[in-house]
Amino acid sequence: MxxxxxxxxxxxxxxxxxxxxxxxxxxxxxxxxxxxxxxxxxxxxxxxxxxxxxxxxxxxxxxxxxxxxxxxxxxxxxxxxxxxxxxxxxxxxxxxxxxxxxxxxxxxxxxxxxxxxxxxxxxRRAPAPASPSTLMCFDGLQIDTTRRQVTSAAGLLELTSTEYELLTLLAREPGRVFTRDEILNRLRGQEADLYTRAVDILVSRLRKKLEPVEALKTLRNAGYCFALPEVAS
CATH class of the missing domain: 3.40.50.2300 (Response regulator)
Known part of the structure; x- marks a missing residue:
């Protein structure tokens, strides 16, 4: 319940x-x-x-x-x-x-x-079993998918659940370009409506919280991708 x-x-x-x-x-x-x-x-x-x-x-x-x-x-x-x-x-x-x-x-x-x-x-997704693969390390950013925590040089970042899901979606496939419709479908679990402006707002919010780390890249008329290089944990 x-x-x-x-x-x-x-x-x-x-x-x-x-x-x-x-x-x-x-x-x-x-x-x-x-x-x-x-x-x-x-x-x-x-x-x-x-x-x-x-x-x-x-x-x-x-x-x-x-x-x-x-x-x-x-x-x-x-x-x-x-x-x-x-x-x-x-x-x-x-x-x-x-x-x-x-x-x-x-x-x-x-x-x-x-x-x-x-x-x-x-x-409410159940956390994955603890293992080295649950920690994603990038230049200036670390994502712990077991604890659902994101840290940078500034410390622990306070992200909403939707911001966290967007970040992990992009970070799991660095360099891959996700269209706005793809992001809406993946995050909402339903067909995207015409309101793709919601994705731009979400990305803008997330960018501000990640500053000064520049993790998200916009490709004009294409979508967004995660741009940080992965480093050894």
């Missing part, structure tokens, strides 16, 4: 959504304000958040930013943002602030369940 926290000021949404998501082994709790969400997060474990973009006290985007800059484990908890219908700006902002996925309102509950399942599959 996966525990979810819904943060949405529409109180009528919680009951039917709780009943529907229970079919997919989700246990949903709901609050209407960010302050109440923080209290629940401080006292209970949750596997993912469903966060509305429009909230009292502060909007969902500001709250997403607060969570990503806050204390562990809040920094890494998967976040699915609910955005205004067809509003591309909301999607871009949410992803830039660290959300793992987005869904436009009004939405189909089945699609919400599918996206949550995808996010949790990605973040």
């Amino acid at each position: 996966h525990r979810l926290l819904l943060i949405d000021d529409d109180e009528a949404l919680a009951a039917p959504l709780t009943q529907y998501l229970a079919r997919f082994d989700f246990e949903l709790s709901a609050v209407t304000r960010p302050s109440a969400a923080l209290q629940r997060l401080a006292s209970e474990p949750f596997d993912a958040l469903i966060l509305d973009g429009m909230l009292p006290e502060m909007d969902g985007f500001a709250f997403c930013k607060q969570l990503r800059g806050g204390q562990a484990p809040w920094r890494e908890i998967p976040i699915l943002m609910l955005t205004a219908r067809g509003d591309l700006t909301d999607r871009v902002v949410g992803l830039e602030l660290g959300a793992d996925d987005y869904l436009a309102k009004p939405f189909e509950p089945r699609e919400l369940a599918a996206r949550l399942q995808t996010i949790l599959r990605r973040t």
Whole structure:
């Protein structure tokens, strides 16, 4: 059973959504304000958040930013943002602030369940058995796939689950060019939609966290690749 926290000021949404998501082994709790969400997060474990973009006290985007800059484990908890219908700006902002996925309102509950399942599959993968191959060493960067940790000369990097998955996807095949559609398919586990701008935002976020290491290379009109040389561990 996966525990979810819904943060949405529409109180009528919680009951039917709780009943529907229970079919997919989700246990949903709901609050209407960010302050109440923080209290629940401080006292209970949750596997993912469903966060509305429009909230009292502060909007969902500001709250997403607060969570990503806050204390562990809040920094890494998967976040699915609910955005205004067809509003591309909301999607871009949410992803830039660290959300793992987005869904436009009004939405189909089945699609919400599918996206949550995808996010949790990605973040709940069982670690590989400890062995030398779980440590990937590059010039200026080290990726420990057993602990899901990335370190540079600056120390341990704080990456979201999606940023980590993107980095390891590229690092496992240095020099290979991945198109935006390939990256979307691999990270989401579903067919890519037309919103390939999400990949550009994700790469931009990851680049900033890797600075001054220049690990990601952009090939115009082609895609992205991992550019660091591998070194002996």
